[in-house]
Amino acid sequence: MQETLHIRKIIHVDMDAFYASVEQLDNPDLRGKPIAVGGGGERGVVSAASYEARKYGVRSAMAGALARKLCPDLIFVRTNFERYRQVSDQIRAVFYEFTDLVEPLSLDEAYLDVTENKVGMPSATVIASWVRQRIKEETGLNASAGISINKFIAKVASDINKPNGQKTIPPEEVIEFLEQLDIRKFYGIGKKTAEKMYLKGIFTGMDLKSKTKEWLGENFGKSGVYYYDIVRGIQHSQVKPNRIRKSLAAERTFRENITSEIFMLEKLDHIAEEVARRLAKSEVAGKTITLKIKYSDFTLKTRSKTLDYYVRSKDVILETAKDLLYQEKMENSVRLLGISLSNLNTEDKKKEKSKKEKPIDVQVKFEF
Template identity: 60%
Template sequence: MANNHLPGPHRKIIHIDMDAFFASVEQLDNPELRGKPIAVGGSEDRGVVAAASYEARKYGVRSAMSSALAKKKCPDLIFVKHNFKRYKAVSRQVREIFNYYTDLVEPLSIDEAFLDVTANQHGHESATEIASEIRQKIFEQTKLTASAGISINKFMAKIASDINKPNGQMTIKPHEVLLFLERLPISKFYGVGKVTAEKMNSWGIYNGYQLKQHSLEFLVQTFGKSGQHFYNIVRGIHNSPVQPDRIRKSVGTERTFAKNLVHQDDIVSSLFKISTTTADRLCQNNSKGKTITLKIKYNDFSVQTRSKTIQNFTQSKELIYENIIELLNQKALNLPVRLLGVTVSNLEIEEERNLQTNHQLKLSF
């Protein structure tokens, strides 16, 4: 057996994940959809599934799957148009529950977050009990269920939250971490995708114990920068703190069309609308950006992207649109267009934070 010494210090981290959030909200609001396989987003013939109910997941329907493939897997699948305004309202309710227990809340998305409850608002000693209370309050206030993982760091808490879904929780205590990781299939490691898992399998690595037998040098040589990460996590080492002020790195808008766009005028008109929506979102987030990116997906599902970094930060829809059209004119559009996207990154708020951090580092020496 490998060395089972687990380095400290440890935090009390909870990962909360709302169960099939978009789909569950739709089933809550529309009783006729309850117990049925539904997909939120897209349409029966076009688009992409944003979320699938657990009834649909039994057929293999997953988020980010094309609507056509989802319908093929589940012929009785019901497609529901998304209602982001409603989802955001529920998300705010859930966030208020989190904040009752701790100020250290790091949202990962609209439906999941990390909480550091090591030093919580009410002096609770048990993170497991806090997670139970949070899940109960979420259900009482929203009538929706959530799953939770509790452990010593974000990596372990994230893995734990997937074990007893839906509507359950799992605690992995400090003395359980290393043995748990050694037994965990490599495909279940958070952050190890299908391609990486297959590569690991080719080296005879199917679980944490087998991963642990390889040296840091081997892992870096074989997996590049990720090698250090794999070396650490299988030993229970993940020092990333819960960051309540996570900085948004980009703001963007994508649109999948009911019919492919083949005429330049239609593409240009659509890009104006998408650029305007992106600019509006920048204003809502009080952000400006320098890097503007155009994304085009064709009817054969091939994707092209092209970016341009301008001199000054902007949230102007006119300036964004002007640069998007310039990027469009640099492309040869040889196929019908299925999807268009406009993203603004390299945000001003991000750069300001980096400058503040650098300043603080200098002051500390």
Template identity: 70%
Template sequence: MEWDGRKIIHVDMDAFYASVEQLDNPELKGKPLAVGGSSKRGVVAAASYEARKYGVRSAMPSVTAARLCPDLIFVKARFDRYREVSQQIRDIFLDYTDLVEPLSLDEAYLDVTQNKLDYPSATIIAYDIRRRIYETTGLTASAGISINKFIAKVASDYNKPNGQKTITPDEVLPFLEALEIRKFHGIGKVTAQKMYQHGIFTGADLKGKSLEFLAEHYGKSGAHYYNIVRGIHKSTVKPDRIRKSLGAERTFSDNISSEVFMMERLDQIAEEIEKRSAKSDVAGKTVTLKIKYSDFKTQTRSRTVDHYVNKKDDILKIAQDLVGQEKFRESVRLLGLSLSNLNTEDKLQDEEPVEVQLEFEF
């Protein structure tokens, strides 16, 4: 494995939404908490570590979470507040490097190969960032430090919460070979089960498979798996991530059973997309309608036009055409609309890995 000299940190806030709620309301500290709606159609957006002990996880139906943890406290999400705290954290990152790639409000990659403070060690920078986050916000963060984004991401989960792990260039291959395959970032439950059937349980097992074998059984992902287990991941930290889609969706407390009611809800969703588009200064040529039925089966329909749209009336007209394409099944529980093929994609560029001198300690 050749190291190109990069030093990457992945910072991940600990149970971010739930931790903000516990910070703002001390009475919630130490208690099992879920951010999200408590209704029968509610979904957990985030769970405190106290709730996670009971098996409560994000994206879990609220009724399931309440069954697992009878004492679970539900609080409504306050995204304006989360964005406010996230910006404070982002400002701290920028004191060290301009190469910051946010993944969401609560995590980001930082390339600190050449940092503003001339610190010789990425490990020291990660400690310093986590200290300042705690002093500024009262919240804890975890971090992973390594030679590329993939390994840094895996490492950040290792000593959670409120910890960090550094994987130096010499440690990369032994670390990956010993790693359980389900802990590889990007390998979900379905893929892991498929790998188990092929006798792949650890990184060493994965490394033992040829490129031809992986391509045959895992398609385009095969080459990715072949590379990452060898410590090869050349994706650079992109400080200006280009948005590729923008959307909104709604889950209903009562199922919808007529097109009239569908259009009423889609009117509200299209209005929300117009607001988000204006805020982000984006428009798209493709409108996608998402329909989820009461049996949880999902259907999508899309239409691409020859001009950019981001106004409610234009989006709604295309949505109406999509609704009328074919008769929908009754008992719709969720509707969503999204814009893609955005005007921002004109700005996309392929970037080459940064080549630097190996002159600092890790």
């Protein structure tokens, strides 16, 4: 009889230059140009840099003054975390189309456990490709992904084919991959630790693997045991959702600005249909319907209405959105419309979900 192992299919999704990419998405004049999100003054710090800026050596956490020296044509843009959170919510809504086991690490990255998934696809590699495609469709942004048997390897793999790429490390290739990996690329090994390892002759995963658990413990303390395990592909940490979904939304950015409420109705119809589809797929409903309007001058307005009952019907969502649309006159031409439902009936689902989060026995040979 073939031995069974606890093997999971984990995807790590990481958005490409997230803050900078959102700014370039919202402002076409910034596209293709080196930009830095953050402060450009003497005491300013770069929060994120576009790939055009990274070619000059500009990086996050770098002093703004140094970044400007490296790239004289660098354009500084102020951070807009409200906007980044809005896009992040869109991205997470995509994740939930495929699995409820989503563990966000930040606004722009998350782990997904797709061992069992909502789309019935056995290949985690294919799901990662679909997730990246859906993110592109919903937000216009590119994402990269790493796919493997645990969170550590998936996160390391997501950096390999950036930007706008993905890398799968299937079970049978894990050990070889880790042995050849530069220890600087091991997630959890920082610059100082890497320098200490270099002094002790540890440059690759194979070098690290040659050390005993006792030796690693003596030289690196409690972290030594962690290093001993990860270089052997051992990590038992599960993907743990840290919050239940609080809202579900869909929105569209238009190539040409809309100048009349009449022209918005068709757009709202499509958006309401998409929201209803996602609600049905996630088997949730909501009471609070919010209409989002972004004007051509990038001013953002939201209008909400809370019903006395849970809804997921497209017709109800659309009619409520129309009522919200006509509450006030347009202030300018419109470049984006969105509809979201919040106040969802997800509390019971949280209890149901926690019962399902247990290790899954799968055969060693299976599609990855």
